[in-house]
Amino acid sequence: MNVTVTGAGGQIGYALLFRLASGQLLGPDTPINLRLLEIPQGLAAAEGTALELADCAFGLLASTTITDDLTQAFDGVNVALLVGSRPRAAGMERADLLAANGRIFGPQGAAINAGAASDVRVLVVGNPANTNALIARSHAPDVPADRFTAMTRLDHNRAVAQLAAHFDVSVTAIEGVAIWGNHSASQYPDVFHATVRLKSGERCFVRDLVDERWLAAEFIPRVAQRGSEIIAVRGASSAASAAGAALDHVHDWANSTPSGAGQWTSAAVVSDGSYGVPEGLISSFPVRSVAGHWRIEPGLEIAEFSRARIDASVAELVAERDAVAALGLL
Numbered sequence: 001m002n003v004t005v006t007g008a009g010g011q012i013g014y015a016l017l018f019r020l021a022s023g024q025l026l027g028p029d030t031p032i033n034l035r036l037l038e039i040p041q042g043l044a045a046a047e048g049t050a051l052e053l054a055d056c057a058f059g060l061l062a063s064t065t066i067t068d069d070l071t072q073a074f075d076g077v078n079v080a081l082l083v084g085s086r087p088r089a090a091g092m093e094r095a096d097l098l099a100a101n102g103r104i105f106g107p108q109g110a111a112i113n114a115g116a117a118s119d120v121r122v123l124v125v126g127n128p129a130n131t132n133a134l135i136a137r138s139h140a141p142d143v144p145a146d147r148f149t150a151m152t153r154l155d156h157n158r159a160v161a162q163l164a165a166h167f168d169v170s171v172t173a174i175e176g177v178a179i180w181g182n183h184s185a186s187q188y189p190d191v192f193h194a195t196v197r198l199k200s201g202e203r204c205f206v207r208d209l210v211d212e213r214w215l216a217a218e219f220i221p222r223v224a225q226r227g228s229e230i231i232a233v234r235g236a237s238s239a240a241s242a243a244g245a246a247l248d249h250v251h252d253w254a255n256s257t258p259s260g261a262g263q264w265t266s267a268a269v270v271s272d273g274s275y276g277v278p279e280g281l282i283s284s285f286p287v288r289s290v291a292g293h294w295r296i297e298p299g300l301e302i303a304e305f306s307r308a309r310i311d312a313s314v315a316e317l318v319a320e321r322d323a324v325a326a327l328g329l330l
């Protein structure tokens with residue numbers, strides 16, 4: 001399998017590549033050709049990482065290519081992890097940020113369109129992830145739209161971990177959490193369908209054990225602003241947890257999720273119009289992976305509390321889409 005990682009010289013790249021090459025993405029029987037895409041000033045860091053990858057002597061790592069050439073990076077790619085992006089600099093206007101990323105994700109989408117394998121799966125991690133994925137998708141008309149996704153699995157994992165800590169149970173006791181909308185502070189971590197298996201062994205709905213004040217004042221901000229908390233405490237943004245979530249996302253996409261009630265996960269996928277999210281937007285939903293495709297979980301009842309929050313995050317995505325469309329990036 002050909003796996004391309006962009007921004008490979010960055011900190012998520014450093015946290016991701018070793019786990020990937022050890023088989024945590026595609027399993028212990030699938031050899032991997034790694035393609036590390038960087039911009040010229042990032043090539044040396046990617047080369048350093050590649051030296052260490054070699055020193056790990058991973059049996060599954062068939063080859064490592066380091067390049068700043070899009071055609072070489074995406075030729076025959078099966079899994080594309082688009083991590084490198086243009087971060088927001090101090091004083092940068094939103095339109096400038098979107099334009100700078102449009103210049104990255106448009107050409108990457110076009111290179112995927114031109115050279116990728118027919119089964120290509122794309123996960124955009126680099127922010128603004130949902131809209132970057134939308135831009136890449138719009139430049140890849142020959143690739144099925146559902147192959148373009150953006151990462152909200154880290155937000156999902158954070159929500160699960162926060163609930164587990166709140167109830168003093170293992171993360172495995174929590175099911176049915178969903179992240180809706182944008183991977184931004186407007187995201188909505190939804191627990192209205194979530195359940196917890198308490199230490200007594202009883203499984204309860206989370207909504208019966210917490211009140212809306214706790215959700216609005218503590219849980220939702222904690223999850224949505226966890227990235228800022230990590231920066232404040234660690235002095236650098238999330239890297240290992242982001243890498244872990246990227247592996248979870250692609251692993252589940254390729255392997256299916258369990259079929260039991262509430263055993264879905266969250267990913268930003270192309271909307272089919274479900275739950276009032278405009279068709280074509282790349283928005284986070286509760287999803288299951290079935291036979292290699294993400295399926296939006298149908299038929300969930302949306303509480304009034306949730307509706308307003310989902311709509312607010314989706315409105316932000318619509319505004320981002322309209323802004324990049326106005327810039328001619330779609």
Ligand code: NAX
Pocket residue numbers: 006007008009010011012013037038039041042045083084085086087104124125126127128129151152153154155183227237238239242
């Ligand atoms: P770093 O700044 O450590 O690394 C980014 C790397 O990307 C750099 O080496 C840079 O040279 C490279 N790069 C920039 N433009 C490129 C291009 N056009 N082609 C190839 N490489 C390019 O950032 P890092 O901490 O690794 O984060 C990467 C991205 O992930 C950021 O956009 C960040 O905001 C985003 N995140 C997204 C998360 C999510 O849940 N979706 C969570 C973690 C993270 O914040």
